[in-house]
Amino acid sequence: MMLLNVSAQLKGGIEHYSYFGDNAALTMEPVLHIQTAGGAYGELRYNYEKKDAISFNAGKAFFIPGKLSTTLTPMLGIVAGSMKGCNLALNQETEWRNFFFSSQSQYCRSFSKEQPDFFFSWSESGYNISPVVFTAIALQCRNQAKNWDIEPGIMSGINLKNISVSFYVFNPLCLDSYFIAGLKYECYLTKRK
Numbered sequence: 001m002m003l004l005n006v007s008a009q010l011k012g013g014i015e016h017y018s019y020f021g022d023n024a025a026l027t028m029e030p031v032l033h034i035q036t037a038g039g040a041y042g043e044l045r046y047n048y049e050k051k052d053a054i055s056f057n058a059g060k061a062f063f064i065p066g067k068l069s070t071t072l073t074p075m076l077g078i079v080a081g082s083m084k085g086c087n088l089a090l091n092q093e094t095e096w097r098n099f100f101f102s103s104q105s106q107y108c109r110s111f112s113k114e115q116p117d118f119f120f121s122w123s124e125s126g127y128n129i130s131p132v133v134f135t136a137i138a139l140q141c142r143n144q145a146k147n148w149d150i151e152p153g154i155m156s157g158i159n160l161k162n163i164s165v166s167f168y169v170f171n172p173l174c175l176d177s178y179f180i181a182g183l184k185y186e187c188y189l190t191k192r193k
Contacts, residue, residue: 009037013186021178027051035061037190041073049108050115052082057089070094077106085110085117098128100136118144124155132158138168162186 012034019027033043039061046054057077064070070092077087089106103123110117119142126136138153157166168180 010189011035011186012189013184015182015184017180017182019178019180034189041075043075049079049085049087050081050083053079054081055079055087057087059089068094068096079108083108083110083115084112085115099126100128100134101125116145118142126155132160134159138170140170157182 012032015031015033017029017031019029027047029045029047031043031045031048033041035041040058041061042056042058044054044056049055055077057075059073059075061071061073064072071094073091075087075089075091077089079085079087086109087106088109089104091102091104093102094100101124103121105119105121107119108117121141122138123141124136124138126134128134133156135156136154138155140149140151140153142149151170152172153168153170154172155166155168157164162185164182164184164186166182166184168182169177170180171177
């Protein structure tokens with residue numbers, strides 16, 4: 001399979017996720033990302049690995065053309081603040097007709113014995129009902145100190161040009177269910193040719 005660069009121009013965006021619910025303290029996770037015309041990719045995240053931790057990940061995005069068009073972005077990163085460590089991460093997006101699948105996976109190696117290493121993955125499999133409305137099932141998996149925490153969820157959202165608004169419910173059939181509201185803005189930072 002041939003890997004090609006994803007974009008022919010500089011683009012960037014910001015994502016913001018807010019967690020809330022009866023058993024979940026309000027947490028906000030902003031993510032800022034940028035991708036060059038050559039596919040170099042970087043993202044800055046806050047509260048993602050741990051509350052009050054900041055991380056920077058860098059890598060390169062590759063596009064695999066075909067009926068299942070796929071983008072793979074492997075990354076390495078550093079974590080500072082309330083947690084100190086390094087990340088090995090992979091973002092993946094696949095589309096086929098109106099269906100989509102995406103995942104963000106990472107292994108975080110802690111520099112401190114008090115904070116164990118962990119693996120985390122967030123996956124979504126969904127359908128674009130129209131150019132504006134989409135829905136998906138979601139799954140969060142976390143392994144820390146040999147303990148697995150798996151949380152299923154459902155999501156729906158709307159696209160308004162380069163703005164996307166989504167709403168998630170995790171553990172929807174359990175007493176410890178919680179909600180996530182997401183806002184995503186993406187734009188090209190250079191004029192299209």
